[in-house]
Structure formats: C-alpha cells, structure tokens
Amino acid sequence: MRENGRIAVVGAGLSGAVIGRELALRGYKVEAFDTRGHIAGNCHTERDPDTGVMVHVYGPHIFHTDDTEVWDYVNGFQTFMPYKNRVKTTSGGQVFSLPVNLHTINQFFGKTFRPDEAKAFIEEIADTSITDPQTFEEQAMRFVGKGLYEAFFKGYTQKQWGCSPTELPASILKRLPVRFNYDDNYFAHKYQGMPENGYTDMIGRILDHPGIAVHLSTPFSRAQKDDFDHVFWSGPLDSYLDHEFGPLGYRTLDFERFTHDGDYQGTAVMNYGDVDVPYTRITEHKHFSPWEEHKGSVCYREFSRECGPADIPYYPIRLVKDKEQLEQYVARAQQETGITFVGRLGTYRYLDMDVTIREALDTARAFLGRTAENAPMPVFVKSPI
Numbered sequence: 415m416r417e418n419g420r421i422a423v424v425g426a427g428l429s430g431a432v433i434g435r436e437l438a439l440r441g442y443k444v445e446a447f448d449t450r451g452h453i454a455g456n457c458h459t460e461r462d463p464d465t466g467v468m469v470h471v472y473g474p475h476i477f478h479t480d481d482t483e484v485w486d487y488v489n490g491f492q493t494f495m496p497y498k499n500r501v502k503t504t505s506g507g508q509v510f511s512l513p514v515n516l517h518t519i520n521q522f523f524g525k526t527f528r529p530d531e532a533k534a535f536i537e538e539i540a541d542t543s544i545t546d547p548q549t550f551e552e553q554a555m556r557f558v559g560k561g562l563y564e565a566f567f568k569g570y571t572q573k574q575w576g577c578s579p580t581e582l583p584a585s586i587l588k589r590l591p592v593r594f595n596y597d598d599n600y601f602a603h604k605y606q607g608m609p610e611n612g613y614t615d616m617i618g619r620i621l622d623h624p625g626i627a628v629h630l631s632t633p634f635s636r637a638q639k640d641d642f643d644h645v646f647w648s649g650p651l652d653s654y655l656d657h658e659f660g661p662l663g664y665r666t667l668d669f670e671r672f673t674h675d676g677d678y679q680g681t682a683v684m685n686y687g688d689v690d691v692p693y694t695r696i697t698e699h700k701h702f703s704p705w706e707e708h709k710g711s712v713c714y715r716e717f718s719r720e721c722g723p724a725d726i727p728y729y730p731i732r733l734v735k736d737k738e739q740l741e742q743y744v745a746r747a748q749q750e751t752g753i754t755f756v757g758r759l760g761t762y763r764y765l766d767m768d769v770t771i772r773e774a775l776d777t778a779r780a781f782l783g784r785t786a787e788n789a790p791m792p793v794f795v796k797s798p799i
C-alpha cells in the first residue's frame with residue numbers, strides 16, 4: 415500500500431470513477447475534478463422532481479456487454495434490473511421495428527417471408543457490386559439495399575451526423591445488425607440491464623471510498639499537474655492541449671423536454687427516419703425503468719448539431735479532417751509525461767459504457783503493474799488512432 419502517492423483524475427464520469435477507485439483501493443490519495451456540478455458525466459441520471467421519473471439527462475444509456483468481468487464489476491455497485499433495448503422507428507407514416515429484422519422486412523415490403531426467403535430477397539435487392547464497403551452508404555446499400563436504407567438510415571444519419579452518409583465511414587453502421595429472425599433486441603450482447611437507482615447512484619458508489627475526494631464545479635488546469643504524481647485526464651484531449659491544432663469535431667445534442675399525462679409513445683426510444691422531421695428520436699424516460707410506476711411522463715425530443723465551444727461534446731466525428739488533427743494532438747500529447755488520456759473524450763472515440771469501464775480497469779492495472787513507482791506510464795493505454 416502506498417502512503418503518499420497523489421493522483422488527479424480529471425472528469426468524474428465512468429473512466430475517472432473506475433480508475434480512481436482502483437487506485438484508492440491500493441492506497442493512493444485520489445482527487446477527482448469535474449467542471450460540472452454533478453458526477454457521472456454524460457451517463458448522469460436524476461429523478462424528475464414533478465413526476466419522479468428517472469431521467470437520462472444526457473440521452474439514453476443502456477448497459478450491455480459481453481465482458482463478464484465488467485458486468486460483475488457494475489453489479490458490485492448496483493442492482494441491474496432486466497432491460498432489453500427495443501427500438502422503434504417512424505418512417506413514411508408507419509412504425510417499424512429496429513434493428514432491421516424479419517418483422518421490419520416483411521412489414522416494409524408487405525411480405526410473409528420466412529428467414530431464408532428474406533435473406534435471398536435482400537441479397538437480390540442489395541448492391542452486390544459493392545465488395546468492400548468503405549462508406550456508411552455503401553455498407554447500407556450492400557447489406558439492406560436502397561429501400562430500407564432510404565427509409566431508416568439515410569435521413570436519420572444525415573440529421574445525426576450533419577453530413578451525407580457518403581462521407582461517413584462504414585464502421586458507424588456496422589454497430590447495427592441485420593437479422594433474418596424476429597429478434598428485436600437492439601443489442602446482441604450476453605448481458606444487458608439498467609441500474610436500479612440510476613447511473614449517478616452507481617458511479618457515486620464507485621467513487622465512495624475514503625481515499626477519493628471529489629471536487630465538483632472545479633476545473634483542472636495544466637498548471638496543477640505538478641501537484642500530483644500522475645494525472646488521468648478524461649476531458650477532451652484538445653482542450654488539455656489548449657486547442658493548439660484547432661477544435662476536434664464533435665456532435666452535440668439538444669433536448670427539448672416535454673411532459674405528458676400517461677403514456678406518450680408506449681416505448682422508451684422512437685427514432686424518426688424521415689429527414690424532414692428535425693429531431694432524430696424521442697425518448698420517454700419512464701420506460702427505461704419498467705419496474706417502476708409513474709402516472710406522469712417526461713420525454714425528450716433529441717436534436718443533433720455541430721458542437722460549438724460552449725456546448726457539451728457527445729459524439730466524436732472522426733472524419734478525415736478530424737483524424738488529421740487527431741494525429742497532431744496525439745503526437746503532441748506523446749511528449750507529455752505524468753499524464754494519461756482516457757475515455758471517450760480523452761481518446762476521441764465513440765465508446766460504449768462497457769468498453770469505457772474495460773479500458774479504465776486496464777489503465778489502472780497498467781499503472782499499478784509498473785515495476786517501479788516512478789516507471790513511466792503510457793500517455794495512451796488505448797491509442798486514439
């Protein structure tokens with residue numbers, strides 16, 4: 415056990431909390447700083463004072479993973495209630511099931527296909543001339559064909575990313591499966607659930623250790639780095655380096671809150687595929703806690719737009735221009751010592767919560783596993799590039 419190692423963790427979200435706890439358990443004195451007035455970063459949940467509904471303040475977060483260690487880890491801090499993410503989408507005046515599955519295909523084409531028939535049909539309408547899809551559009555045209563692409567993906571993606579799907583990488587769509595059965599579970603992972611008392615309660619418990627002091631509404635400046643033996647930075651990479659190479663591109667979200675007496679849409683997430691509907695989706699938060707009962711309802715209409723300097727960054731864009739800047743930032747960051755960049759913002763990647771926790775555990779282990787106290791620690795345990 416260490417007596418006097420002082421660690422700063424910048425950002426009290428998932429990355430910061432997990433790293434902070436692992437180090438506090440080994441005797442380090444951890445100080446966590448967050449510019450916001452609450453912990454949990456963009457996973458933050460809070461109860462709506464009027465309705466009592468648990469609200470996902472920064473948009474829907476559903477926990478899903480194949481990683482047994484990560485699943486056991488989160489279950490150590492919270493009871494996870496059974497939850498399956500079943501997303502619907504409204505397109506052209508009808509409601510369909512997502513991800514694209516046999517029900518979607520049969521409804522969309524007015525058919526009664528069995529799995530093999532649907533597979534053969536999609537293969538017939540798909541653009542098989544595309545052998546190695548590079549862009550989002552090519553990936554969609556290859557795997558679902560023009561009709562489904564235009565109804566469910568083209569408009570939504572244009573709204574979500576603010577550019578044409580021809581400019582986006584295929585990897586974004588690869589997150590979503592196409593199924594030739596009636597399985598409408600959005601995720602294919604072994605474990606899925608929702609924390610009974612919300613993510614903020616869970617992260618509060620992770621941070622609840624005598625070795626951790628949390629400073630909210632407290633920015634951390636580069637000048638403070640020397641007060642600590644090591645800094646784990648989960649804020650934006652470009653902001654640590656004073657935006658030397660210009661701001662890295664992010665999408666931000668605006669939420670238009672409204673309430674409803676009763677059940678507004680009958681499900682937690684309704685996407686809107688049509689480009690002329692200005693929002694991407696409506697979230698009805700009480701359906702994220704199906705084990706609770708609330709008469710009133712809180713809903714968010716979700717709008718995506720380019721992130722300005724005063725906005726909260728959500729999705730890293732990672733187009734060619736951003737990647738070039740990113741390379742400059744990474745090279746510049748590699749010259750630093752005594753700091754490790756972690757998490758979605760610190761490594762400028764589109765990270766799910768389970769991957770964030772996995773990487774945080776690996777980062778803490780890399781730090782604790784160094785052969786000597788003052789042995790160098792990598793600036794990036796997980797490369798952003």
Ligand code: UDP
Nearest residue numbers: 503566567568570571574586587589590685
């Ligand atoms: N997407 C789409 N239509 C939908 C849902 C998703 O076109 O109805 C696209 C969109 O570009 C999105 C990507 O698929 O960014 C990945 O979807 P996912 O549901 O994983 O996005 P997230 O929930 O992380 O925003």
